[in-house]
Amino acid sequence: MLSALIVASANDxxxxxxxxxxxxxxxxxxxxxKLDSELPKLTEIENSFDIFFYLKxxxxxxxxxxxxxxxxxxxxxxxxxxxxxxxxxKNDFLFVADKILLKATAMRGKLEYFRGVDEILALNAYHLxxxxxxxxxxxxxxxxxxxxxxxxxxxxxNVLFAVRRDNLAVFSADVxxxxxxxxxxxxxxxxxxxxxxxxxxxFY
Numbered sequence: 001m002l003s004a005l006i007v008a009s010a011n012d013x014x015x016x017x018x019x020x021x022x023x024x025x026x027x028x029x030x031x032x033x034k035l036d037s038e039l040p041k042l043t044e045i046e047n048s049f050d051i052f053f054y055l056k057x058x059x060x061x062x063x064x065x066x067x068x069x070x071x072x073x074x075x076x077x078x079x080x081x082x083x084x085x086x087x088x089x090k091n092d093f094l095f096v097a098d099k100i101l102l103k104a105t106a107m108r109g110k111l112e113y114f115r116g117v118d119e120i121l122a123l124n125a126y127h128l129x130x131x132x133x134x135x136x137x138x139x140x141x142x143x144x145x146x147x148x149x150x151x152x153x154x155x156x157x158n159v160l161f162a163v164r165r166d167n168l169a170v171f172s173a174d175v176x177x178x179x180x181x182x183x184x185x186x187x188x189x190x191x192x193x194x195x196x197x198x199x200x201x202x203f204y
Contacts, residue, residue, distance in 0.1 A: 003028040004051040007035060015177045016055065022187035027051065035065035050074060055176055057083045070168045074197050078171045081126060087170045088131040094146050096125045096159060101184060108136040108157055113192050119184040125173035127159050137169060138162035167197060
């Protein structure tokens with residue numbers, strides 16, 4: 001059985017209990033407060049876990065570990081405003097909504113991500129725009145708008161909440177917390193995403 005590590009501040013571990021329970025049937029799951037960048041500890045972490053959920057603002061000392069692990073492991077990263085991102089982003093990181101219910105039928109991502117999924121609840125949602133070409137995972141609905149002062153900057157399916165490049169997926173909205181799991185089929189969506197990201201991957 002593959003192993004997953006959820007990295008979040010210890011004070012927030014309770015907020016990801018439902019994510020942990022969602023993953024437990026398919027993966028060994030542990031929680032950690034931070035990633036250690038010292039080589040012996042980083043090597044141990046790298047050898048112990050196959051999947052990483054990074055759900056906090058990183059400390060400067062963690063960035064080298066994030067950069068290394070996001071190249072070699074399945075890495076799900078929740079980027080937050082004015083924080084480090086393992087994918088280079090443009091400056092366009094603009095607030096969209098405190099809460100938005102995304103319809104699976106409106107998504108541009110692979111159909112496989114949305115098997116058994118009607119809706120996904122996203123909280124504290126921001127539009128993110130990667131500097132380089134990436135696969136879209138989550139995007140806005142028909143009525144979604146990004147406002148830049150009084151101007152509609154982005155709208156509909158051109159509003160992006162999650163993108164993927166190979167083994168790395170970056171989210172600019174919370175779909176992982178207990179509150180996000182209250183509506184929609186977030187657990188099923190996350191499992192589908194992992195299954196697709198694991199396809200063809202060989203772990204050593």
